[in-house]
Amino acid sequence: xxxxxxxxxxxxxxIVKDGEIIGFQVKVRSTYYRGIYLSxxxxxxxxxxxxVYPKKDVIWxxxxxxxxxxxxxxETNVHWCCTxxxxxxxxxxxxxxxxxxxxxxxxxxxxxxxxxxxxQTHMDPDEELPETDIPGLMAGNGRHKRxxxxx
Amino acid sequence: xxxENHQGPKRGVSVYSYSGEYGWSMNLEDCLADxxxxxAHGLEILANGHIDNYPNPTEEWLENWFRLLDKYEIIPVxxxxxxxxxxxSHEYVKNGRELDVEESYEQLSRDIRLAxxxxxxxxRTKMGVIDPTNTPVKNxxxxxxxxxxxxxxxxxRMCPELHMPTRLKSRYVDDYMEFILQTGTxxxxxxxxxxxxxxxxxxxxRLPGMPEDGSPCSLPEDIxxxxxxxxxxxxxxxYMDENFEETTIPYPEIIRVLKDNGYNGYxxxxxxxxxxxxxxxxxxxxxxxxxxxxxxxxx
Numbered sequence: 001x002x003x004x005x006x007x008x009x010x011x012x013x014x015i016v017k018d019g020e021i022i023g024f025q026v027k028v029r030s031t032y033y034r035g036i037y038l039s040x041x042x043x044x045x046x047x048x049x050x051x052v053y054p055k056k057d058v059i060w061x062x063x064x065x066x067x068x069x070x071x072x073x074x075e076t077n078v079h080w081c082c083t084x085x086x087x088x089x090x091x092x093x094x095x096x097x098x099x100x101x102x103x104x105x106x107x108x109x110x111x112x113x114x115x116x117x118x119x120q121t122h123m124d125p126d127e128e129l130p131e132t133d134i135p136g137l138m139a140g141n142g143r144h145k146r147x148x149x150x151x
Numbered sequence: 152x153x154x155e156n157h158q159g160p161k162r163g164v165s166v167y168s169y170s171g172e173y174g175w176s177m178n179l180e181d182c183l184a185d186x187x188x189x190x191a192h193g194l195e196i197l198a199n200g201h202i203d204n205y206p207n208p209t210e211e212w213l214e215n216w217f218r219l220l221d222k223y224e225i226i227p228v229x230x231x232x233x234x235x236x237x238x239x240s241h242e243y244v245k246n247g248r249e250l251d252v253e254e255s256y257e258q259l260s261r262d263i264r265l266a267x268x269x270x271x272x273x274x275r276t277k278m279g280v281i282d283p284t285n286t287p288v289k290n291x292x293x294x295x296x297x298x299x300x301x302x303x304x305x306x307x308r309m310c311p312e313l314h315m316p317t318r319l320k321s322r323y324v325d326d327y328m329e330f331i332l333q334t335g336t337x338x339x340x341x342x343x344x345x346x347x348x349x350x351x352x353x354x355x356x357r358l359p360g361m362p363e364d365g366s367p368c369s370l371p372e373d374i375x376x377x378x379x380x381x382x383x384x385x386x387x388x389x390y391m392d393e394n395f396e397e398t399t400i401p402y403p404e405i406i407r408v409l410k411d412n413g414y415n416g417y418x419x420x421x422x423x424x425x426x427x428x429x430x431x432x433x434x435x436x437x438x439x440x441x442x443x444x445x446x447x448x449x450x
């Protein structure tokens with residue numbers, strides 16, 4: 001079973017390879033009621049303690065395989081069952097994150113073909129939108145924050 | 152006991168109802184065990200949401216699926232799935248690309264085969280829409296026509312959902328009917344969502360295409376002309392009060408019309424109200440809903 005918040009505490013850690021910290025990762029679920037193909041996701045940046053890691057630096061691991069956000073755009077056969085499985089978002093930055101609390105924000109929206117396209121505008125979660133009247137019925141502003149503790 | 156021998160409307164549940172808890176406080180077995188308590192024997196799952204490793208479930212998952220159906224006396228009634236016309240979402244944003252007939256058929260045929268494999272006989276086939284009144288994609292006729300032989304071979308009926316703000320008396324329901332009559336097919340029909348009968352709204356709630364005077368999208372009797380082609384219903388509800396009544400949707404009238412006109416399919420509870428992610432809330436709502444339906448149906 002997953003945790004209720006979209007941003008999961010479990011899975012939040014530095015990534016270690018050959019004894020070196022080569023980056024960090026955080027897992028996310030979705031509150032959407034169905035799974036989605038990677039090509040239906042509009043990923044955005046990751047923000048940790050105010051530092052912005054642009055989306056090109058955020059690698060998505062789904063079903064055990066890694067994808068860049070560019071690769072995701074054309075992956076119409078890879079399905080993320082986000083109702084009960086996580087995606088792992090990884091940023092390969094040497095040294096990773098420090099021990100302690102971090103304010104983590106992940107960004108993604110997704111397309112829903114059964115909704116009028118008029119409700120599916122402003123799909124880029126990095127676009128700054130006014131707080132009120134945010135378009136994209138299902139996706140909200142696509143930004144999910146949680147304070148997480150790294151050991 | 153199973154309700155298959157009962158003539159007339161039967162009770163079931165769409166796992167969609169549990170979507171606020173699914174994955175973090177309930178799993179598929181929890182949903183089916185809950186249904187068993189209610190004597191709800193008909194099931195809808197959402198393929199993309201409730202089949203692990205969709206569209207390629209493992210043998211282990213399949214084995215467990217049939218074990219659960221058996222254990223909780225569940226009939227797999229409706230397989231909810233989508234034809235995502237804007238699957239290439241990024242291209243759609245750039246140049247409006249939508250799936251062509253072959254690409255759509257590729258998605259659809261995969262789901263027809265999987266639905267059949269899991270024992271389903273009805274599919275809620277959700278096609279992409281192109282405008283605020285939910286008009287389906289322009290190539291829907293070609294897509295469905297292409298899939299009819301396979302649907303027949305697999306004995307599954309593809310059913311678009313007629314859902315608020317869609318009116319049962321509307322141009323595109325007429326278009327679907329015309330297609331059914333022209334092809335003479337038994338493998339394409341309707342899922343009617345009871346939300347179309349909702350006659351009490353919060354404040355000035357209106358969706359594009361709904362009657363502007365505040366009247367419901369459809370009246371219960373509007374279903375009669377299409378009823379022979381209605382293979383499943385979503386028993387939509389917004390809130391069940393402590394008297395076991397749904398005060399926004401006229402259930403007694405709807406069920407009477409269904410009974411009087413020979414409907415012999417399932418009514419799958421679909422909870423659309425608030426507090427879905429409060430553990431236990433939806434279970435309580437579903438139980439109230441089934442008390443109501445049980446009282447009206449007599450079983």
